[in-house]
Amino acid sequence: MERRSFVKGAAWSVPVIAAAVATPLAAASGPHPSPEPTKPPILVCTPPNHDPDVESVSITGNLMLIKFRPGAQNSVDVTVRIAGQREVHLNLVSPGTPTNGVAHMKNYLPGQVFTVTLPDAYNRRRGDWLQVKTVHNENCVDA
DSSP: OOHHHHHHHHHHHHHHHHHHHHHHHHHHSSOOOOOOOOOOOEEEEOOTTOOSSEEEEEEETTEEEEEEOTTOOSOEEEEEEOTTSOOEEEEEEOTTOOOTTOTTEEEOOTTSEEEEEOSSOOOGGGTOEEEETTEEGGGEEEO
């Protein structure tokens, strides 16, 4: 190889190597947009066959909101199974019925929302399950 060809080849390779080295540095520098915060999934459940007592059930994270119809008058059984946690069971007695000091029995108010705090965030995909009177998992959609 002639000395002249070698020097000419080396002269051309210097800018290429410099550009290759600088490119990753340029790509790594500068502000990066922060990822969007993840919102807790919301599950919305509609009772089948026009349940006379329960209007809707929704779950966001570990909060279950049960909305009762204005004319609600029956006791409502609530069962939630969270994978890896104890089952949550409530018997919401009909409005105005005394609870007689039984811890798991609570009155609800017609036309109002009753909140149940679950032990963990609800997630159907991991196998969690719910029943609120006539409402079951299959009556729910992700909102």
